[in-house]
Amino acid sequence: MHACTLGLLFFMLLIPAAGGSAAETPGQYELLARATRLVQQDRLDEAVAVFRMVPAPLPGEEAGIFVRSRMEAAKILLSRKDYQASSGLCHEILALLPDNLEARNLLGEIQSAQTPRWLKFIKDLKIFLPTLVKATGMTLVLVLITMLISPLGGLIIALGRISRLQVLSGFFWCYIWIFRGTPLLLQLFFIYYGLPSMGITLDPFPAAVLGLGLNYSAYLAEIMRGAIESIDAGQMEAAKSLGMTYWQSMRRIIIPQTYKRLVPPVGNEFIALIKDTALVSTIAMVELMRAANQIYSATFNVFVLFQAALVYLVLTSIFTVSFRKLEDRLGVYENR
Amino acid sequence: MIDLQGVLKRFGSLTAVDRVDLSIHEGERIVIIGPSGSGKTTLLRMINFLETIDGGKILIDGREAGYRRDRRGRLVLEKQQVICSLRSEIGMVFQHFHLFPHMTVLQNVMEGPVTVKRQPKEEARAIALDLLGKVGLLDKRDVYPAFLSGGQKQRVAIARSLAMRPRLMLFDEPTSALDPELVGEVFSAIKSLAAEGMTMVIVTHQMGFAREMADRVIFMDNGRFIYEGTPSEVFSGTMDNPRVRAFMDKVL
Numbered sequence: 001m002h003a004c005t006l007g008l009l010f011f012m013l014l015i016p017a018a019g020g021s022a023a024e025t026p027g028q029y030e031l032l033a034r035a036t037r038l039v040q041q042d043r044l045d046e047a048v049a050v051f052r053m054v055p056a057p058l059p060g061e062e063a064g065i066f067v068r069s070r071m072e073a074a075k076i077l078l079s080r081k082d083y084q085a086s087s088g089l090c091h092e093i094l095a096l097l098p099d100n101l102e103a104r105n106l107l108g109e110i111q112s113a114q115t116p117r118w119l120k121f122i123k124d125l126k127i128f129l130p131t132l133v134k135a136t137g138m139t140l141v142l143v144l145i146t147m148l149i150s151p152l153g154g155l156i157i158a159l160g161r162i163s164r165l166q167v168l169s170g171f172f173w174c175y176i177w178i179f180r181g182t183p184l185l186l187q188l189f190f191i192y193y194g195l196p197s198m199g200i201t202l203d204p205f206p207a208a209v210l211g212l213g214l215n216y217s218a219y220l221a222e223i224m225r226g227a228i229e230s231i232d233a234g235q236m237e238a239a240k241s242l243g244m245t246y247w248q249s250m251r252r253i254i255i256p257q258t259y260k261r262l263v264p265p266v267g268n269e270f271i272a273l274i275k276d277t278a279l280v281s282t283i284a285m286v287e288l289m290r291a292a293n294q295i296y297s298a299t300f301n302v303f304v305l306f307q308a309a310l311v312y313l314v315l316t317s318i319f320t321v322s323f324r325k326l327e328d329r330l331g332v333y334e335n336r
Numbered sequence: 337m338i339d340l341q342g343v344l345k346r347f348g349s350l351t352a353v354d355r356v357d358l359s360i361h362e363g364e365r366i367v368i369i370g371p372s373g374s375g376k377t378t379l380l381r382m383i384n385f386l387e388t389i390d391g392g393k394i395l396i397d398g399r400e401a402g403y404r405r406d407r408r409g410r411l412v413l414e415k416q417q418v419i420c421s422l423r424s425e426i427g428m429v430f431q432h433f434h435l436f437p438h439m440t441v442l443q444n445v446m447e448g449p450v451t452v453k454r455q456p457k458e459e460a461r462a463i464a465l466d467l468l469g470k471v472g473l474l475d476k477r478d479v480y481p482a483f484l485s486g487g488q489k490q491r492v493a494i495a496r497s498l499a500m501r502p503r504l505m506l507f508d509e510p511t512s513a514l515d516p517e518l519v520g521e522v523f524s525a526i527k528s529l530a531a532e533g534m535t536m537v538i539v540t541h542q543m544g545f546a547r548e549m550a551d552r553v554i555f556m557d558n559g560r561f562i563y564e565g566t567p568s569e570v571f572s573g574t575m576d577n578p579r580v581r582a583f584m585d586k587v588l
Contacts, residue, residue: 237386238434238493242448242500243424245416252451256438333438335482 028054028065035069044080051090051304056096067093071102083110095141100315106155124303128295132304135291142208142277143315146271149213154220159250161225172221179218185279187211192283208280216273223265227258260330267323288312337362337397337535338504344391345559352378354559355392360504365530366537367546367567370556371583376539377578380506381554383537384426385419396422402462424452427497431509433489435481441468441492442477448500460499467495471525487518491525498529505529507538511545543587547571555580 026034031054049152051073057063070089077086087110093103112120179187188211195202202210231254238251240315281290292308295301338360345353353375360366360383373443382394383388385402389411393400402422403411413419436444445464449455455463468474471491481489490510497505507526510521523545530536530549540546546553546567553570555563557575563570563580573580 232434234430234434235436236430238430238436240386240420240426241384241423241426241428241430242496243420243452244448245420248451252447253436257436333480333482335480 044076048076083114087112126302131291135288138287139277143274145209146212146216150216150220153217154224157221158224178216179215184215188283204284208285219269227261231257263323263327271319274315339395342392343389346390351559363533363535365549365551367537367550368554374556376556377508377561380508380539384423384428388413424500425503427502427505429493429507429510431512433493435489437481440478444498445495463499467498471495486514487521490522494525505536506536512529
């Protein structure tokens, strides 16, 4: 309020001066210098008024001072959220010099400052969405293939682990020891960057599938072994007493009883898997994480990271709910 | 039918079954009694090879069965295939039933014939329904075991064993895990089986049942047969063996 009054006073003082003879009219350099001083003193309203007093150049005259004064005033007005006045000044410049880049850029800034955040978010989403959707598809393909491979691998390893043959159980013990004991990232690096030195070169996709499959088989194997060993020993005896072989007992009696017990821990693993697929972005696979990262690097727009996070959340939520339902369905034979 | 000759079983330093001879004849009903830890269950499990023997031999129809000797002369179990086909002719009923919880009652009873004997499903189903009718559980055929009482579970377990058409039935304390009021229904199922002439070996702590069922009663202690005789000899007051006497005084 105070600054406003001061500005008005200033104006009134200036008007008679401006109305004086041409010789007494302050030159454009003087006005610019005065306004700059006011800016330094933080008297911005007065500064804008003085900037505006710089006259438009006559045809053939140098336009530099005029453009500069209008730009400075427009920037001050923009910082005060006076979008209309600010863009008015830009248009004054453009009327004189239609190709002035500075004024055009400022107009763009004014426009984007006027659009609400959520509108901007949607606009960005529209731009990034096709890329993200495609990348999500790749993430899902990786998850689904690993979900098919690893239970099979896990079962073979689990049965090997509980085998009475020392060689077999020892071998699979080593397998689990290595694949659970080292980072998945390192395993992926080894498969993609390390194997070529042994003459095995894999494309990113098979390398990613192999890495995830081997790693998750090891984890699922231990879960399955635990589940098989948790089944009452009497079940195996009852099966044997009917004359069943070891494999018949396993296939018909023991393994089916592990299904329900397997769902919660395996569901956990598969949810971890969704997130672990992000690691294959390091071996040149374009999946959700890498796509988001690429868009971010190109635009420095943080929203793309939020969008990627949202997709991961949606996927993990779907898994959580489906595994819960599956567990209930597999438990129909229980009296609860 | 089956002869055990000098069978021996050791668990570490403990001798669970100590050179026992037992002949089981066609149609005979043998009841084994004795204190817990005396080796009754181990002996029973030897008959269907769930427990391996460390010495002695097992003869089926007069021929040695189930074991061969390795190069160092130790007894080793025959190949799985052989053992499985021997077991398929011997039924066993367990103290804790061990029904397959993920299968309905009907599926439990059909499982042996379908998986082991590769019988057509329809045939196995007919046999199973017939047996479920005999043990009085036809109406429970589509129920899962978890929804049955202990007595009903044990009757299903009996039907499951019988579906394999065994020559011999082994009962390992079939009523020990049951509430007292449910014991009767299991006993009557076993009795009606006896009436059909089934050969059976029963381990039990129910003396009344032992007396009623047995052709021959065996009293076991510390892995040995202490006394063998008819029910009337064992359960009459004139028993002169002090250990049997002491046991009887406790349980009766």
